[in-house]
Amino acid sequence: MTQSVVILGGGTAGWMTASYLRAAFADRVDITVVESRRIGTIGVGEATFSTVRHFFDYLGLSEADWMPECNGTYKLAVRLENWRAPGTYFYHPFERMRVVDGVPLTDWWQKVGGTGSFDRDCFLIPWLCDAKASPRYLDHRLFEQDFDEDPDRPLYRTTLAEQNTQFPYAYHFDASLLADFLCRYAVGRGVHRIIDDVVDVRLDERGWIDRLVTREHGDLTADLYVDCSGFRSRLLGDALGEPFVSFQDSLPNDRAVALRVPVDTAVRGIRPCTTATAQDAGWIWTIPLYDRIGTGYVYAADYCEPEEAERVLRDFVGPAAADLEANHIRMRIGRSHRAWVNNCVGIGLSAGFVEPLQSTGIFLIQHAIEQLVRYFPGTDRDPVLRDTYNLSTARAIEGVREFLILHYRGAARADNDYWRDAKKRPVPEDMAVRMEQWQSKLPDNDTTYPYYHAFEPYSYVCMALGLGGIPLRHPPALDLLDTRAARAELTRVREQARKLVDTLPSQVEYLSGLR
Numbered sequence: 001m002t003q004s005v006v007i008l009g010g011g012t013a014g015w016m017t018a019s020y021l022r023a024a025f026a027d028r029v030d031i032t033v034v035e036s037r038r039i040g041t042i043g044v045g046e047a048t049f050s051t052v053r054h055f056f057d058y059l060g061l062s063e064a065d066w067m068p069e070c071n072g073t074y075k076l077a078v079r080l081e082n083w084r085a086p087g088t089y090f091y092h093p094f095e096r097m098r099v100v101d102g103v104p105l106t107d108w109w110q111k112v113g114g115t116g117s118f119d120r121d122c123f124l125i126p127w128l129c130d131a132k133a134s135p136r137y138l139d140h141r142l143f144e145q146d147f148d149e150d151p152d153r154p155l156y157r158t159t160l161a162e163q164n165t166q167f168p169y170a171y172h173f174d175a176s177l178l179a180d181f182l183c184r185y186a187v188g189r190g191v192h193r194i195i196d197d198v199v200d201v202r203l204d205e206r207g208w209i210d211r212l213v214t215r216e217h218g219d220l221t222a223d224l225y226v227d228c229s230g231f232r233s234r235l236l237g238d239a240l241g242e243p244f245v246s247f248q249d250s251l252p253n254d255r256a257v258a259l260r261v262p263v264d265t266a267v268r269g270i271r272p273c274t275t276a277t278a279q280d281a282g283w284i285w286t287i288p289l290y291d292r293i294g295t296g297y298v299y300a301a302d303y304c305e306p307e308e309a310e311r312v313l314r315d316f317v318g319p320a321a322a323d324l325e326a327n328h329i330r331m332r333i334g335r336s337h338r339a340w341v342n343n344c345v346g347i348g349l350s351a352g353f354v355e356p357l358q359s360t361g362i363f364l365i366q367h368a369i370e371q372l373v374r375y376f377p378g379t380d381r382d383p384v385l386r387d388t389y390n391l392s393t394a395r396a397i398e399g400v401r402e403f404l405i406l407h408y409r410g411a412a413r414a415d416n417d418y419w420r421d422a423k424k425r426p427v428p429e430d431m432a433v434r435m436e437q438w439q440s441k442l443p444d445n446d447t448t449y450p451y452y453h454a455f456e457p458y459s460y461v462c463m464a465l466g467l468g469g470i471p472l473r474h475p476p477a478l479d480l481l482d483t484r485a486a487r488a489e490l491t492r493v494r495e496q497a498r499k500l501v502d503t504l505p506s507q508v509e510y511l512s513g514l515r
C-alpha cells in the first residue's frame with residue numbers, strides 16, 4: 001500500500017489535502033508538507049460552496065471551531081450586478097427550485113409573470129441577502145426551509161457525492177488564516193511540516209519522481225507526491241512536463257488585482273453573499289469578511305492594462321482604498337491534460353483553474369482530495385484508479401468551465417468590445433446544443449452538463465433568467481396547464497420571505513454573538 005505522501009505547497013490546497021488525508025488515513029499513511037517561506041501563497045480565495053460543510057465535518061470541525069479564527073462569515077448566494085445592464089442585479093442562491101404540479105416554479109414564473117424579479121419571486125434567499133439577514137436565529141436555529149431531512153444533522157464522513165439536501169449557505173473566510181488553521185490542525189495530528197524550497201526534482205528511468213531536492217533539508221522521497229505548488233505546477237507541469245489545456249479562448253479573463261479593505265462592520269453591516277459587479281473588461285468581487293472586505297478586479301489583459309485595472313478597483317472601493325497595497329495576479333486559465341501522472345497528483349492551482357466567478361477553486365480542491373482518497377493507489381499502481389481519477393477531475397473542471405462561459409455568452413451587456421466579443425468566443429460543441437435547447441425550455445437535468453461538476457439545473461436557470469441575453473420561451477404545455485397552484489406558490493414565497501426578514505437577526509448581530 002502507499003505508505004508515504006509528500007505534499008509540495010502550503011497554500012489552501014496543500015493544507016486542505018494534508019488535513020483531509022490525515023483525517024482519512026490516520027497514521028497509516030505518513031504525510032509531509034514542504035512549503036517555501038520565500039514563495040508566497042496566492043493570498044486570495046475567500047468564498048466557497050455550501051458543500052464545503054462536507055470537508056469541515058469530515059475533519060470533525062464545527063463552525064465555532066474555525067469561523068472566528070478565520071474571519072468567517074456566511075454566504076447565501078452570489079449577487080450579480082450590472083451583468084444585464086448597469087444598475088441591475090440578481091442572485092444565484094444556495095436554494096433549490098420549488099416544483100408545482102411537476103413543473104419548476106421558474107418555468108411557471110415565465111408563464112404567469114410576477115413582479116419582474118424572478119429571484120425574489122421564486123426564492124427566499126434573495127430577500128435575506130437584500131436585508132443583510134443572518135440565516136440563523138440567535139438560538140442558532142436555521143431559518144425554515146423545506147428540507148427532506150434535518151439540515152443541521154452532522155454530515156460526518158460523507159462526501160460531495162452524498163449531497164442530499166441543498167444547505168442554504170456557504171462561507172467567506174480569510175484564505176491565509178484558513179491555511180494557517182488547517183496547518184495547525186494537521187501538524188497537531190502528526191503531519192510533518194518542512195519550511196524549505198524544493199530546488200530540484202529528480203526522475204527515475206521510468207519518468208516517475210524519485211525525490212525532491214530541498215535547499216536545506218536534503219532529499220525528500222515518498223510513494224506519492226502531491227503537487228500543491230500553485231500556478232507554478234512545479235512537479236506536474238514543470239518536472240513531469242504534463243501538457244496544459246488552455247481555456248483562454250472561451251474564458252479570456254487572465255489577470256486580477258486585489259485589495260484587502262478594513263471596514264467598520266457595525267456601521268456597514270455584512271451582506272451574506274459574494275457580489276460580482278460587471279465592469280468594462282471583467283468584473284469585481286466583493287467578499288465581506290468579519291472585519292474587512294476582500295475585493296478584486298478580474299479582467300482580461302487583452303482589454304485592460306494593470307494600471308487601469310488598479311485605478312478602476314480603487315475608484316470602486318473609494319477613499320477606503322487609499323494607502324492600501326494592491327496585489328496584482330497573473331492567472332493561468334485551463335487545466336492540466338492529466339491531473340495525476342505516474343506517482344504525482346496535482347491539486348489546486350497546479351492542476352487547473354478557471355477564473356474565480358462563482359467561487360469554484362476550493363470546491364475543485366475538495367473534489368480532487370475526495371477522489372484521491374477514493375482512488376488512492378496501492379502498491380500495484382493499478383492504472384485504472386489513476387485513469388478514473390483523471391476522468392472525474394477533468395469532467396468537474398470542464399463542467400465548471402461551461403457554467404462560467406454561460407455568464408459571458410448569456411450576459412445582455414454589449415456596450416463595448418469586451419462584452420460584444422464575449423458573444424463570439426468559441427463554446428464546447430455540446431454546450432452550443434444545450435444553449436439552443438434552453439431557448440425552448442429553461443435548463444433541466446436533460447439539458448445541462450451531464451457529469452458531476454457541482455452545479456444543478458437551478459443554477460443554470462438563475463443565470464439564464466438573470467443575465468438577460470438568451471431569448472427564452474416558456475414551454476407550450478404551460479398554456480394548457482392550470483396555473484392556480486403555481487400562482488398560490490408564488491404568493492407563498494413572498495409571504496414566507498417577508499416573515500423571515502421580519503424575524504431573523506442581522507448577520508452582524510448573529511456573528512458577533514459567536515465571538
Ligand SMILES: Cc1cc2nc3c(=O)[nH]c(=O)nc-3n(C[C@H](O)[C@H](O)[C@H](O)COP(=O)(O)OP(=O)(O)OC[C@H]3O[C@@H](n4cnc5c(N)ncnc54)[C@H](O)[C@@H]3O)c2cc1C
Nearest residue numbers: 009010011012013036042045047198230348349356361362
Ligand atoms: C484572483 C483569484 C481569486 C480567487 N477567488 C476564489 C474564491 O473566491 N473561492 C475559491 O474557492 N477559490 C478562489 N480562487 C482560487 C483559490 O485562490 C485557490 O484555489 C487556492 O488558494 C489554492 O491555491 P494553491 O494552494 O493551489 O496555491 P498557492 O496558494 O499559490 O500555494 C502554493 C504553495 O506552494 C509553495 N511552493 C511553490 N513552489 C515551491 C517550491 N519550489 N518549494 C517549496 N514550496 C513551493 C508556496 O510556498 C505556497 O505555499 C481564486 C484565485 C484567484 C487567482
Ligand SMILES: N[C@H](Cc1c[nH]c2cc(Cl)ccc12)C(=O)O
Nearest residue numbers: 049050051077078093094454455
Ligand atoms: N453543489 C452546489 C453548487 C451551488 C449551488 N448553488 C450555488 C450558488 C453559488 Cl453562489 C455557488 C455554488 C452553488 C452547492 O454548493 O450547494
